[in-house]
Amino acid sequence: MKKLLLFDVDGTLLTTDGAAGRAFESALIDVYGTAGPIGEVSFAGKTDPQIAYELLEGAGIPRPTVKAMLTDLWDRYLKHLDDELVSTVVRVFPGVAECLNHIEARSDQAVLGLLTGNIEHGAQRKLDASGLGFSRFRVGAFGSDSENRNELPAIGAARAEAITGMRYEREAVVIVGDTPADITCGEAIGARTVAVATGVYSRRQLEECGPDFLFDSLADTASVWDAMMR
């Protein structure tokens, strides 16, 4: 059975060490005049539109008003992100490059993809700046596709089917991520879940969410591959 491997980005493959958060904050202020309670809200595991609604509704801006200007927000965000990434070294976590190379070399067994709360072009900027590269991922489901992360696995599976001509049943889909929200979204379609404790959540916090597999990092390529292919 060919597998569809859908990787989260921030906290799983890489970190921008706050650069993306700063770009998001600047864009919110440009477009809405406020970034709301940004110091009190965690971005981890959330989609970009979900974060925008949470912060702006927290500042008393009604949802329809937020929604009406989201396109402007993403334009400003990408501009600020480009500026931030000029002076930011995007850190790739241990073993990630090797893990992705390993998967690509076995494209007869697995399709390499993304499932991330980032808007698509945000994911592209981060992955290209990191040196990992965006275009190597054959499919993706993004925050720009749905505010609700739980809807993203099905979107990723449908795109993979359109590209490869093969159906990916639930047991063929593997979600790899660093937050409880990654595990939950995988469970939403009965996918296999692989949690990795390179983000803000500890191994213990992730363990409580019951992922199928749990790693400290993606450094042990052989073990990670075995888990994904089970």
Ligand SMILES: [Mg+2]
């Ligand atoms: Mg993440």
